Amino acid sequence: MNKYREFKEEVNLIAKAMGLQPTEIHIRKMKRKIASCSSKGRLTISTEVLEKPKEKRYEIIIHELLHLRYPNHGKLFKLVLRNYLEKLYEP
Numbered sequence: 001m002n003k004y005r006e007f008k009e010e011v012n013l014i015a016k017a018m019g020l021q022p023t024e025i026h027i028r029k030m031k032r033k034i035a036s037c038s039s040k041g042r043l044t045i046s047t048e049v050l051e052k053p054k055e056k057r058y059e060i061i062i063h064e065l066l067h068l069r070y071p072n073h074g075k076l077f078k079l080v081l082r083n084y085l086e087k088l089y090e091p
Protein backbone atom coordinates (compact mmCIF):
# COMPACT_ATOMS: atom_id res chain seq x y z
CA MET A 1 0.00 0.00 0.00
CA ASN A 2 1.48 3.38 -0.92
CA LYS A 3 1.67 6.21 1.59
CA TYR A 4 -1.26 8.10 0.05
CA ARG A 5 -3.59 5.15 0.33
CA GLU A 6 -2.35 4.49 3.82
CA PHE A 7 -3.04 8.08 4.77
CA LYS A 8 -6.53 7.99 3.28
CA GLU A 9 -7.18 4.87 5.28
CA GLU A 10 -6.13 6.75 8.39
CA VAL A 11 -8.52 9.61 7.56
CA ASN A 12 -11.34 7.14 6.95
CA LEU A 13 -10.73 5.41 10.26
CA ILE A 14 -10.81 8.68 12.19
CA ALA A 15 -13.93 9.80 10.29
CA LYS A 16 -15.66 6.55 11.16
CA ALA A 17 -14.73 6.89 14.83
CA MET A 18 -16.27 10.38 14.77
CA GLY A 19 -19.38 9.20 12.94
CA LEU A 20 -18.54 11.34 9.92
CA GLN A 21 -18.19 10.48 6.27
CA PRO A 22 -16.37 12.74 3.80
CA THR A 23 -17.62 12.33 0.24
CA GLU A 24 -14.10 12.40 -1.16
CA ILE A 25 -10.57 12.64 0.18
CA HIS A 26 -7.88 14.25 -1.93
CA ILE A 27 -4.23 14.49 -1.10
CA ARG A 28 -2.22 16.99 -3.06
CA LYS A 29 0.31 19.78 -2.82
CA MET A 30 -1.30 22.95 -1.47
CA LYS A 31 0.18 26.41 -1.54
CA ARG A 32 -1.42 28.37 1.24
CA LYS A 33 -3.26 25.93 3.45
CA ILE A 34 -2.60 22.49 4.83
CA ALA A 35 -6.17 21.28 4.49
CA SER A 36 -9.63 22.30 3.41
CA CYS A 37 -13.17 21.02 3.45
CA SER A 38 -15.70 21.92 0.76
CA SER A 39 -19.39 22.49 1.41
CA LYS A 40 -20.01 19.26 -0.48
CA GLY A 41 -17.98 17.31 2.04
CA ARG A 42 -14.83 16.96 0.00
CA LEU A 43 -11.66 16.94 2.05
CA THR A 44 -8.38 18.12 0.58
CA ILE A 45 -5.23 17.56 2.58
CA SER A 46 -1.75 18.74 1.73
CA THR A 47 0.97 16.18 1.07
CA GLU A 48 2.92 18.05 3.78
CA VAL A 49 0.64 16.58 6.43
CA LEU A 50 1.89 13.08 5.67
CA GLU A 51 5.31 14.03 6.94
CA LYS A 52 4.05 15.27 10.30
CA PRO A 53 4.13 13.21 13.51
CA LYS A 54 1.03 11.16 14.24
CA GLU A 55 -0.51 13.47 16.86
CA LYS A 56 -0.14 16.51 14.63
CA ARG A 57 -1.66 14.57 11.71
CA TYR A 58 -4.61 13.50 13.82
CA GLU A 59 -5.12 17.07 15.01
CA ILE A 60 -5.28 18.35 11.43
CA ILE A 61 -7.52 15.51 10.28
CA ILE A 62 -9.95 15.90 13.19
CA HIS A 63 -10.08 19.67 12.67
CA GLU A 64 -10.89 19.26 9.00
CA LEU A 65 -13.38 16.44 9.50
CA LEU A 66 -15.25 18.55 12.04
CA HIS A 67 -15.94 21.05 9.29
CA LEU A 68 -18.28 18.45 7.81
CA ARG A 69 -20.46 19.23 10.81
CA TYR A 70 -19.50 22.85 11.51
CA PRO A 71 -18.47 24.96 8.53
CA ASN A 72 -16.86 27.70 10.64
CA HIS A 73 -14.60 28.13 13.66
CA GLY A 74 -17.40 29.16 16.01
CA LYS A 75 -17.76 28.43 19.70
CA LEU A 76 -19.32 25.04 19.18
CA PHE A 77 -16.63 24.01 16.71
CA LYS A 78 -13.89 24.94 19.18
CA LEU A 79 -15.60 23.18 22.05
CA VAL A 80 -16.13 19.94 20.18
CA LEU A 81 -12.63 20.05 18.70
CA ARG A 82 -11.11 20.53 22.14
CA ASN A 83 -13.09 17.55 23.36
CA TYR A 84 -11.77 15.31 20.61
CA LEU A 85 -8.20 16.49 21.10
CA GLU A 86 -8.34 15.91 24.83
CA LYS A 87 -9.36 12.33 24.12
CA LEU A 88 -6.49 12.05 21.71
CA TYR A 89 -3.91 13.10 24.28
CA GLU A 90 -5.32 11.02 27.09
CA PRO A 91 -2.86 8.36 28.26
Ligand SMILES: [Zn+2]
Nearest residue numbers: 063064067073
Ligand atom coordinates in the same frame (compact mmCIF):
# COMPACT_ATOMS: atom_id res chain seq x y z
ZN1 LIG B 1 -10.77 25.06 10.04
